[in-house]
Amino acid sequence: PQAGRGAIGRALPRIKDVVEREELEYEIVETTTPGHAQELARAAVESGCTFVVAVGGDGTVHEVVNGLMGEEGPIAPDVVLGVVPSGSGSDFIKTFGLPTVPEEAARNLAGKNVWGALDIARVRFRGDDGKDKMRWFANIAEAGIGAHVVVSASKMPRWLGGRAYRLAALRAIIRYRPQAGHLDFNGRKGRGVRPDTPLEPGKHAGVFTMVVVANCQFYGGGLRVAPRAIPSDGMLDVLVGEGTKRDALAALRKMHTCRPRSSLSTWSTG
Structure with a gap:
């Protein structure tokens, strides 16, 4: 809810209205701490969810992507990633020409603007704590x-x-x-x-x-x-x-x- 300095919290009611008008089944789960979106995305996939939507900026998208990925690849290859931008930075969606207005992006979830396969890359690095780490990036x-x-x-x-x-x-x-x-x-x-x-x-x-x-x-x-x-x-x-x-x-x-x-x-x- 704090993505985009709280912008997502203000936009969420309008996003819900659009999704309900499109008659989409959905469940909203809000994050509470940094890294929480990754945990929620992974839990959703492990429970059988096949359509996970990141609502927020690039940081939220990054966390969700890592929640969808395991050590060697996707946890479930058939999972679809959706994005409704409402953060301080939304550069990821620009490559695809997706709407930057949250309500318009929410309408795309009904399948009116579908993108195909997406490459995901892996980076290994040493963190500030001196430990080796691995992250995925889209x-x-x-x-x-x-x-x-x-x-x-x-x-x-x-x-x-x-x-x-x-x-x-x-x-x-x-x-x-x-x-x-x-x-x-x-x-x-x-x-x-x-x-x-x-x-x-x-x-x-x-x-x-x-x-x-x-x-x-x-x-x-x-x-x-x-x-x-x-x-x-x-x-x-x-x-x-x-x-x-x-x-x-x-x-x-x-x-x-x-x-x-x-x-x-x-x-x-x-």
Whole structure:
């Protein structure tokens, strides 16, 4: 109910009215804590539910997706994921051209705008507690300055609204340090989209300001970071920033206007 700074709590009565007019059977289960949506989604699937709807922003969608997935894949392959956006960030639905107004999105649940298969990707990482973790993502995963901005903005006062991201970006210019690392494409040559250097099988080493792995096209409040990404083609678009911190932030700003991003290299897995 607190998604979108409480917006979902205000929109829920209108969403219920639409669903009832469409004569859909439904049960509303509200979250109470972070991570609760994942638990509820998993419980729904294990009880035999085949249509699970995430009502909220990208954070809610992410939790629900992880609730639908097990260690190696979907808990139930025939489960359908629906989304009614009503959060502070709803980038996932933009790739599909779905309505951003909750009531209009609720009408789609009746089958008037159906999307097919959706790729889900797995990421393994080491958490702040030093423990190895695994998560699934349907939209975009990132390491680098963009992720630093998101984490920093999430800790700022809610009354700042969209200004929190701008302040976090300024802070990132001062505090963030590019990280040395490598990209391993598991011995398969990528299909170059506009690479600055050819991607050969094996590892691509460098000092990175950002690495974005995209299944869908949008993130960060409307940034179209991967315009060629297709969420059902079995591939991921990989964007790599190896310039300065200012280059990376400038590239992110240009994504709002679809201008060229000379500081980023782009590949597709294949």
